Amino acid sequence: MSLIRVEHVGKSFASRHGTMTIMQDISFEVKDSDFLAIVGPSGCGKSTLLRLIQGLDQPTSGQISFRDQPVRGVCSQMAMVFQSFALYPWLTVSQNVAFGLEALGWPKERIGPQVERYVTVTGLDGFQEAYPRELSGGMRQRVGLARALAVEPAVLLMDEPFSALDPLTAASLRDEVLQLWRDPQLPPDAVLLVSHNIEEAIELADRVIVFSRRPGHILAEVPVDLPRPRDRKSEAFYNLTDRVYSLITEGGQTPAPPTAAAEAPPRDG
Amino acid sequence: MNEGTGSVASPPTHGPDAKSSRHLPSPWRSAAIYLAIPIVAGAALSASVGFSVAGIAVYLPTAGLDVFYSFLRMGAAYLLSLGFALAYGYYAATHRPGERVMIPILDILQSIPILGFFPVVIVLLLGFPTAGSWIGPNIASVVLIFTSMSWNMVFGVYESLKTLPAELKEAADTFALRGWLRFRRVLFPATINRLVYNSVLSWTGGWFFLVEAEIFTTNSHALAGIGSFLSFAASGHNGNEFLAGITVLVLVIAVLDFVVWRPLGRWAERFRYDQSPSGEAGAIEAPRDTSGRFRRAAAYVTRGVRTGVTRISTPLVQLASITVGAGRAPSERRRTATYYVGLGTILVIVWLMLIAIVVSVYGVFSGPIVPSVRSQIFGLPFAMGASIVRVVAAYALCLAIALPLAMWVARRPRANRVGLPVIEVIASFPATALFPVIIFELVPYISPEGAAILMLLTGMLWYLFFNLLSGIRALPPDLEEAARAFGLKGRQFVRRVLLPGVFPALITGSITAFGGGWNTLIVAEYLSAGPGKTLSLLGIGQRIDIGYAEPNGYPLMVAALFTLILTVITINELIWKPLYRRAVERYRYD
Numbered sequence: 001m002s003l004i005r006v007e008h009v010g011k012s013f014a015s016r017h018g019t020m021t022i023m024q025d026i027s028f029e030v031k032d033s034d035f036l037a038i039v040g041p042s043g044c045g046k047s048t049l050l051r052l053i054q055g056l057d058q059p060t061s062g063q064i065s066f067r068d069q070p071v072r073g074v075c076s077q078m079a080m081v082f083q084s085f086a087l088y089p090w091l092t093v094s095q096n097v098a099f100g101l102e103a104l105g106w107p108k109e110r111i112g113p114q115v116e117r118y119v120t121v122t123g124l125d126g127f128q129e130a131y132p133r134e135l136s137g138g139m140r141q142r143v144g145l146a147r148a149l150a151v152e153p154a155v156l157l158m159d160e161p162f163s164a165l166d167p168l169t170a171a172s173l174r175d176e177v178l179q180l181w182r183d184p185q186l187p188p189d190a191v192l193l194v195s196h197n198i199e200e201a202i203e204l205a206d207r208v209i210v211f212s213r214r215p216g217h218i219l220a221e222v223p224v225d226l227p228r229p230r231d232r233k234s235e236a237f238y239n240l241t242d243r244v245y246s247l248i249t250e251g252g253q254t255p256a257p258p259t260a261a262a263e264a265p266p267r268d269g
Numbered sequence: 270m271n272e273g274t275g276s277v278a279s280p281p282t283h284g285p286d287a288k289s290s291r292h293l294p295s296p297w298r299s300a301a302i303y304l305a306i307p308i309v310a311g312a313a314l315s316a317s318v319g320f321s322v323a324g325i326a327v328y329l330p331t332a333g334l335d336v337f338y339s340f341l342r343m344g345a346a347y348l349l350s351l352g353f354a355l356a357y358g359y360y361a362a363t364h365r366p367g368e369r370v371m372i373p374i375l376d377i378l379q380s381i382p383i384l385g386f387f388p389v390v391i392v393l394l395l396g397f398p399t400a401g402s403w404i405g406p407n408i409a410s411v412v413l414i415f416t417s418m419s420w421n422m423v424f425g426v427y428e429s430l431k432t433l434p435a436e437l438k439e440a441a442d443t444f445a446l447r448g449w450l451r452f453r454r455v456l457f458p459a460t461i462n463r464l465v466y467n468s469v470l471s472w473t474g475g476w477f478f479l480v481e482a483e484i485f486t487t488n489s490h491a492l493a494g495i496g497s498f499l500s501f502a503a504s505g506h507n508g509n510e511f512l513a514g515i516t517v518l519v520l521v522i523a524v525l526d527f528v529v530w531r532p533l534g535r536w537a538e539r540f541r542y543d544q545s546p547s548g549e550a551g552a553i554e555a556p557r558d559t560s561g562r563f564r565r566a567a568a569y570v571t572r573g574v575r576t577g578v579t580r581i582s583t584p585l586v587q588l589a590s591i592t593v594g595a596g597r598a599p600s601e602r603r604r605t606a607t608y609y610v611g612l613g614t615i616l617v618i619v620w621l622m623l624i625a626i627v628v629s630v631y632g633v634f635s636g637p638i639v640p641s642v643r644s645q646i647f648g649l650p651f652a653m654g655a656s657i658v659r660v661v662a663a664y665a666l667c668l669a670i671a672l673p674l675a676m677w678v679a680r681r682p683r684a685n686r687v688g689l690p691v692i693e694v695i696a697s698f699p700a701t702a703l704f705p706v707i708i709f710e711l712v713p714y715i716s717p718e719g720a721a722i723l724m725l726l727t728g729m730l731w732y733l734f735f736n737l738l739s740g741i742r743a744l745p746p747d748l749e750e751a752a753r754a755f756g757l758k759g760r761q762f763v764r765r766v767l768l769p770g771v772f773p774a775l776i777t778g779s780i781t782a783f784g785g786g787w788n789t790l791i792v793a794e795y796l797s798a799g800p801g802k803t804l805s806l807l808g809i810g811q812r813i814d815i816g817y818a819e820p821n822g823y824p825l826m827v828a829a830l831f832t833l834i835l836t837v838i839t840i841n842e843l844i845w846k847p848l849y850r851r852a853v854e855r856y857r858y859d
Contacts, residue, residue, distance in 0.1 A: 056442050074445040086436035090458040090540045099454065103444040131539065151444070 002068070003155055003190050004030035004053060009062035011048055022048050023216035026062070028209055030155065034190040035181055037201035040211025041248060046194040049216075050157050053192070054078050066155075076104060079148035079188075083160035085140045087132040093143050094119065094128040100151040114150055121186065122146040123176070138169035145173075149180070149187055156181075156188035160195060170200075178204060178228070198244050202237060203230050210247045219247050302694040303523035324509035325516065332498055332510075332517040339483070339494040340521060342407065343475050346414035350471060353419050354464065358426025359456065372427070379420035381834055382787035383478060386416045389830070392823065406492045410482045417478040418471035425463035433459045434542065458540050465537035469530050476522065476699035477728070481792050484704065496701070503705030511706065518702060526697065616839060620650075623831040631824040639821045646825055649812060649832045656794070656808040657836070659718075660786040663725035667733050667782060670726075675737035676767070692734070700727030701792065708796050708804050717804050721793045728789030732781035740774020741767070773852040780845045787837055809833050 010024040023045035030036055038046050051057050053064055055074045064071045066078070079100065087096050097115045106114070119128055122142045132140055141161060148156060158177075162170035181191050195201050201208045202224055210219045222244060226236055361371040394409040433456075441455045483496025495518050502510035624646060628638060638646075678684045678692070704724055712720050744767070752766045768775075790810030805811055809829055816826025 051439075054443055056439065074442060076445060078443075080440070080443045082436050082440060084434070084436050086434070086440035088437060088440075088455065088458070089542050090461070091454070099440075099446075100444040102450060102454070103441075103446040147440075 001032045002029050003032055003034070003066065004192070005065045005068075006049075006053065007063045007065075009049070009052065009059045009064060011045065011052060011057075012060050021215040023211075023214075024061075025217055028218065028221065030190050030192055032189050034207070035178075035193070035205045036191070036207050036209065037193045037195060037205035038209045038211060039195055039198050039201045039244065039248070040216060041213050042196060043214050044211040044216035045214065046196075046211055046216070047159050050080070050159050050192065050194050054080055054157055076151065077153055078155045078157055079151050079153035080157045080159060081141070081144050081148050081161045083163050085132070085137075085144045085164070087140055087143055087147075089132050092129050092131055093124055093135075093146075096132065096143050097124075097146045097150050099147055104151060118146040118150040121149065121180070136169075137165050138173060141165060141173060145177070145180075152187040154187070154189045156191045158191065158193045161193070162200065163195075163197070174200065174204060175229075198241055198248075199232060202226075202240050202244070203232060208244060210244055212248075222247075299690050299694055300523065300527070302691050303519055303526075325513045328502075328510045328513035329517065332495070332513045335493055335498040335514070336495045336517045336521050339479055339496065342411050342414060342494065343472070343479055346411045346418055346475060347468070347472065349411070349415050350419035350422050351464075351468070353415075354422035354426045354467075355457075355460070358423045358430065358460070359452075361423075362427050362430035375420060375423060378416075379424075382784065382790075382837060383413075383417045386413060389827075390416075391817070392826075410479070410492060410494075413482045414475050414479050418475050422464060422467045422471055425467040426460045429460045429463045430456060437542065459542060461540040462537045462542075465533050469534065472525075472530070473697050473699075477701050478788075480699050480701035480704075481789075484701065484792055484796065499702055500705045503709045506709065515702065519698065522697060612843075616835070620832065620835055623835070624828050627824050627828045627831065635821075635823075638824055642816075642819070642821060642825050645812065645815070646828045649809070649829055652807055652812050652829070653809045653832050653836055655806070656790055656810060656833075659721060659794075659806075659808060660725060660729075660783065660790070663722045663729055663786060664779070664782060666722065666726055667730045671730060671734040671737055671778075675734055675741055679738055679741040696731040696735075700724075701789075703727070704792055704796070712804065717806055720804065721806050721808075724793035725786050725789050728785045728793075729782040732785055733775075733778040736774045736778025736781065737771055740771035740778075743774070744770045776845070776848050776852045780841075780849070783840070783845075787833065790833075809836075 006029070007027050009026040010021065012019050012021040014020075026049060028036075038049065040046050048057070052059050053071065055064075055071045058072075066075055088099070091099065094115050097118055098111050101111045101114060115128075119125060122145050124139065124142050124146060127135065127139065132143065135143070141164075144161070161177075162173060165173065177191070180186055181188065191204075193201065193204060198208075205224055208222045208224060210222060211217070212219050222240065224240060226234075226240070230237060357371065357375075361368045361375075390412050391406075391409045394405045394412065437455065437459070441451055446454065479494070480496035480499070483492050483494040484500045495514055499511060499514045499518075502514055628643075628646075631638060674692075678688050707720050707723055711723070715723065748766060748770065752762055757765060790808060791813055792810070794804075794806045794808040794810035795814035796804045805815075809832060812829040813826050813833075816822040816824070816829055819825070
């Protein structure tokens with residue numbers, strides 16, 4: 001079943017130097033139980049697209065629909081995980097996790113158990129009353145994840161969720177996200193991940209959508225049918241990675257060595 | 270600019286020296302200092318005025334009641350400011366069209382010396398609803414305190430909403446958080462940290478202006494309160510009565526500090542949102558030293574005054590650069606002699622126009638101006654000149670005190686541990702409360718001029734000191750180490766490293782100190798309490814006071830006000846703006 005359908009979506013902004021086109025003619029589909037990744041160079045509009053899908057902003061052209069209904073306004077069936085965690089420093093872990101539920105108008109008696117459940121699922125037990133600034137980066141992103149999952153979204157939108165973490169923490173958190181997605185008892189049904197880290201995308205996703213440089217358009221949709229857990233050192237993994245790299249470098253007309261692209265560029269707005 | 274953690278806003282916590290267990294913990298130390306003030310002041314006064322414990326006790330109930338009246342005025346003004354700050358700041362930060370008008374208006378309002386509001390407000394409200402009523406003077410004093418409290422609080426709210434990280438707003442958007450819940454969960458908490466720090470400062474400044482307002486109004490109208498109590502006691506040379514007033518005032522300030530502001534400051538720490546996304550792993554912050562709050566608060570108001578000075582583009586000065594610099598590219602438009610002559614001419618014309626407006630408006634409503642008042646109006650430039658000289662002299666004294674003091678406190682752990690709390694407590698005490706004593710007891714020793722400069726000094730010193738202190742502390746240690754590695758010492762070190770390093774802080778501190786100086790003029794130059802007890806020195810503050818006190822004097826008062834405002838704007842534009850720009854461009858090291 002199709003969850004999200006993106007049809008010929010384009011986005012441009014009026015700037016001082018005229019109209020700036022961020023992306024054009026983007027079409028793809030997110031199906032039930034998909035794990036989809038979008039990769040591309042910085043500034044190609046990946047993060048903007050994520051915000052269009054959630055309904056935070058409207059596309060200039062084309063249409064985005066969720067379960068065959070056009071997305072108008074913020075869609076509560078999706079939840080976002082942010083690169084910078086976006087936790088409220090004045091709220092405790094529990095209060096941050098309850099944030100979305102309050103906005104949905106859940107009654108207090110139901111919020112409590114729901115928060116407990118997702119605090120446990122994300123491994124935050126014992127930190128309920130802690131404030132974000134008392135937590136490590138990895139723990140903070142767990143709070144971000146718990147906050148998104150607590151509203152039981154059909155689709156989890158992840159905007160560079162592991163980029164601000166150290167490599168070891170990122171690796172273990174990736175595993176946990178994968179487990180959550182595969183657990184049929186738990187949300188979400190589908191995950192849409194935006195990343196500039198090609199290895200990360202191939203390790204996690206069923207399909208990888210490759211964006212070009214700005215104005216962003218889709219260069220290719222690469223299916224990843226490697227068995228899980230995926231071994232980054234295997235030849236098949238390497239070949240796939242190599243293919244995506246060459247797609248990006250050729251599509252962008254500015255060849256860059258793969259090693260350089262693997263480094264973390266500045267966050268893409 | 271990285272707000273909130275800017276160069277002047279983040280004093281480091283007290284270093285390793287804070288651990289030392291031989292010394293009293295910070296709150297007790299402060300309490301001891303609070304108690305020491307009246308004792309030391311009493312000992313100092315006992316030489317000139319006799320006093321006794323029993324004698325003081327007689328006056329305590331009256332003093333307590335008067336402080337209570339003053340406190341009610343403070344509370345009313347504070348609540349007004351709080352509501353105003355939240356409403357105005359919130360609206361300006363969230364409504365683009367409103368913002369474009371509201372923020373420039375605020376910039377102008379906060380660059381007007383607060384004393385500029387005094388006589389106007391009093392004249393408008395004193396007779397309300399009927400002459401001799403107690404309602405009018407009370408409303409007037411509350412409004413005056415409000416003008417001294419609210420601007421920096423509004424900016425605190427506005428800036429914290431504007432600098433709230435985009436992701437925090439976006440996260441609220443993704444959950445479609447709207448209306449009251451959005452305000453309660455996201456926007457209001459975001460303002461709390463700065464609101465609390467600005468409140469500390471507004472409250473401290475509020476006492477200063479409350480006493481000033483009460484002294485000012487007592488010149489002709491009695492307004493029960495601690496300011497008039499002290500003024501009355503000093504004019505009667507009653508040391509016991511005066512000490513009773515000071516004791517109760519210090520007690521109230523100390524209690525409020527311990528019961529309200531310290532706990533609030535600790536609580537407000539939770540609402541800071543400058544946490545870095547990369548998150549230094551497990552970074553549990555060291556408990557912050559709450560006694561640093563006054564320094565931080567001073568930094569906030571400094572930023573307010575500084576932006577007021579630097580953000581407003583004055584039509585007057587632009588006019589000069591257009592007429593003189595026409596035909597040249599703006600970047601090439603150098604300030605030449607012609608420019609200054611042009612500007613001077615325009616200033617004189619604008620001043621004459623303002624005077625003409627005042628005179629003709631008065632003429633329409635009340636009739637022709639009395640000859641003595643007219644001659645005083647045309648003498649205003651001389652009065653202004655005298656005031657400028659006085660403020661500059663006080664500033665020079667301030668610098669001579671503040672710079673060594675700040676260096677001493679910043680560079681010696683012991684001075685930092687013992688000296689700084691003393692300084693902070695003294696700074697939180699409204700110096701205006703001591704003005705009557707300065708006038709009635711010290712004038713014979715230091716001459717009226719000396720007394721006026723001393724009073725100006727108390728209104729200017731702390732801004733300079735706390736800014737310099739933050740500036741010296743913010744000097745990167747590696748610059749200092751490099752200087753030491755090259756063998757730079759003593760005066761050379763001061764000239765080559767320290768002074769250039771603190772230059773930006775010196776400029777912001779000076780801008781704020783001058784603001785404080787203009788505000789103190791009105792009491793420093795003229796104070797009358799009965800026959801033969803008048804301090805009156807040629808100056809703009811004196812002219813405002815005379816205009817207020819004399820029959821038919823209102824045009825003089827308004828003209829003097831305009832003259833002062835014109836002068837302040839011109840000085841800001843010609844001196845502070847270029848210096849500030851230079852400080853930002855050349856002496857930044859971040």
